[in-house]
Amino acid sequence: MGERGSFVLIGLTHRIERQFAELQSRHGRKKSPFCLCEGVRCCGELLNSPAASSVTLAVISEKLRCGFEFPESCDVVQVSDDKLQKLSGTVTSQGILLLLRRPSVRPEDFPAPADPFIIAVDQLGDPGNFGTILRTARAAGLREFWFTAGSADAYAPKVIRSSLAAQFSMQLREFADLDELRQFAERCNYKNFFLTDPHCGESCFECEALFDRSVVVIGSEAHGIESSAAGSRVTIPMPGNFESLNAAQAATIVLFEHVRRLTAGGKK
DSSP states (O other), X not given: OEEETTEEEEOOOHHHXXXXXXXXXXXXXXHOSEEEEESHHHHHHHHTSGGGGGEEEEEEETTOOOOOOOOTTOEEEEEOHHHHHHHOSSSSOOSEEEEEEOOOOOGGGSOOOOSSEEEEEESOOOHHHHHHHHHHHHHTTOOEEEEETTSOOTTSHHHHHHHTTGGGGSEEEEESSHHHHHHHHHHTXXXXXXXXXXXXXXXXXXXXXXTSSEEEEEEBTTTBSOTTOOSEEEEOOOTTOOSOXXXXXXXXXXXXXXXXXXXXXXXX
């Protein structure tokens, strides 16, 4: 055991290696109460978020020169780049891995939502798109993100990398389906329910109620939103008459239409 900076180093144990190995597979992640954050930028975001107190272990490269402040309850292990590479889930490790207790996604486990509107995704299974929408929602000033079962694992390493660890500064709520999501929204006084559609509906640039105590749902690229789902359809006009945008692109346009209206004083 040795000291470095303001934290105490401990040795790498077989138990720690098993914990990291377990998180490399989907099955292992489902069983584990932990999740993994890696890379200087993602770990920096996490350590500056409300979830920092949940970090239990940091594994850092001997060559890491970035200064991090770790929670008092966090053990720190220093290893060679080769060993870090074996523990990491990426092709090239980025100098630091953080292990933390997996945050809840139960809708009732958080305070009531306070965002002016909610962005939600329905069965969005692609982790890259899922994470990008999370990151964009955070950049647009939202603190809530809702999704239905069948979506990507919100705390899988690829989602965390794609989101730049945005989920650790947000309240993520998972629902069984859109009906359950809608019922929760109504209880929280979100009165408008919009479903994005690539082919029909009111333009998102013209819909006055789009961000007025509303939920805006983005569907998966593979399946879209069920045609039987109840809600007002909104669309993103495409003069090029193309089939569709991908989910992350569509969400970005909607989210920053909200930002545009805010900066324009509420004008369409």
